[in-house]
Amino acid sequence: xxxxxxxxxxxxxxxxxxxxxxxxxxxxxxxxxxxxxxxxxxxxxxxxxxxxxxxxxxxxxxxxxxxxxxxxxxxxxxxxxxxxxxxxxxxxxxxxxxxxxxxxxxxxxxxxxxxxxxxxxxxxxxxxx
Amino acid sequence: xxxxxxxxxxxxxxxxxxxxxxxxxxxxxxxxxxxxxxxxxxxxxxxxxxxxxxxxxxxxxxxxxxxxxxxxxxxxxxxxxxxxxxxxxxxxxxxxxxxxxxxxxxxxxxxxxxxxxxxxxxxxxxxxxxxxxxxxxxxxxxxxxxxxxxxxxxxxxxxxxxxxxxxxxxxxxxxxxxxxxxxxxxxxxxxxxxxxxxxxx
Numbered sequence: 001x002x003x004x005x006x007x008x009x010x011x012x013x014x015x016x017x018x019x020x021x022x023x024x025x026x027x028x029x030x031x032x033x034x035x036x037x038x039x040x041x042x043x044x045x046x047x048x049x050x051x052x053x054x055x056x057x058x059x060x061x062x063x064x065x066x067x068x069x070x071x072x073x074x075x076x077x078x079x080x081x082x083x084x085x086x087x088x089x090x091x092x093x094x095x096x097x098x099x100x101x102x103x104x105x106x107x108x109x110x111x112x113x114x115x116x117x118x119x120x121x122x123x124x125x126x127x128x129x
Numbered sequence: 130x131x132x133x134x135x136x137x138x139x140x141x142x143x144x145x146x147x148x149x150x151x152x153x154x155x156x157x158x159x160x161x162x163x164x165x166x167x168x169x170x171x172x173x174x175x176x177x178x179x180x181x182x183x184x185x186x187x188x189x190x191x192x193x194x195x196x197x198x199x200x201x202x203x204x205x206x207x208x209x210x211x212x213x214x215x216x217x218x219x220x221x222x223x224x225x226x227x228x229x230x231x232x233x234x235x236x237x238x239x240x241x242x243x244x245x246x247x248x249x250x251x252x253x254x255x256x257x258x259x260x261x262x263x264x265x266x267x268x269x270x271x272x273x274x275x276x277x278x279x280x281x282x283x284x285x286x287x288x289x290x291x292x293x294x295x296x297x298x299x300x301x302x303x304x305x306x307x308x309x310x311x312x313x314x315x316x317x318x319x320x321x322x323x324x325x326x327x328x329x330x
Contacts, residue, residue, distance in 0.1 A: 012318050015325065016290055022268045023291045027167045034180065038166045041188030046159055049195040050151075 158199055161206050162191050169214055172287045175272050176218045186221060190214040207294060208301035215284050215302060274324040278317055285313035
């Protein structure tokens with residue numbers, strides 16, 4: 001009962017396999033002129049793709065964007081050079097560090113001595129002069 | 130200053146990324162089309178029996194795919210491409226029928242009833258007699274048998290056997306259900322077996 005069905009299936013498989021092989025052979029034996037025309041057709045299709053999704057418009061703005069950026073940079077440099085908008089640098093942490101150094105405190109403690117020394121010198125010079 | 134430079138850099142980077150994506154997509158599509166074009170041509174040629182017309186149909190299908198479906202996932206391209214091609218082939222047959230009717234009306238053609246497709250069949254590839262000699266007789270028999278199948282059976286057979294699409298992709302390409310594909314395909318095989326006979330195998 002199953003044998004005729006199996007034979008039929010086998011016949012079908014053979015037909016399919018042979019058809020596939022013959023078709024593949026005919027595809028492989030296409031001549032150069034036909035392949036060239038296919039190639040041309042494909043490139044026309046790809047050109048259509050470029051037309052549909054152009055890279056151009058975004059790049060088209062690139063020179064204008066560059067000019068605008070350069071102009072902005074020039075304005076910023078010019079405004080900075082006339083000194084009007086230049087903000088003085090604030091006191092930074094390094095200045096405090098310098099003031100709080102041990103040597104600096106010693107100098108403050110001896111400040112009275114320096115004033116006395118200066119006054120003494122002035123008196124001596126006055127006496128001489 | 131830094132913010133401006135950053136914006137410019139991001140903008141350029143985005144454009145560069147878009148351009149790269151477009152190029153990648155183009156390369157992918159080119160690869161896909163190069164992979165299917167020869168088979169598509171032979172399938173169209175078997176269906177319309179004219180190489181020039183087949184080339185036009187394939188090119189038209191490639192352009193339509195690029196124009197309308199290039200952004201779709203590449204896995205969908207094969208069924209979409211063959212659907213476009215099959216629609217083109219159907220339109221071609223409709224135009225031929227209209228043209229034949231007009232020609233008959235002007236008395237320039239014999240009736241379709243007298244038309245024997247196997248008699249004096251021109252070589253579809255336009256090959257020289259020497260080249261024709263090299264062509265396998267078995268292939269010619271197969272082409273004729275496939276050509277004589279009803280349209281839907283021919284489509285199912287070519288897409289499944291020649292292009293190797295699975296049932297689902299064939300159904301998408303044909304615009305019908307999986308079940309219909311199986312039916313058309315099965316009938317096509319049986320018909321070919323009867324037409325070609327045991328000697329062909």
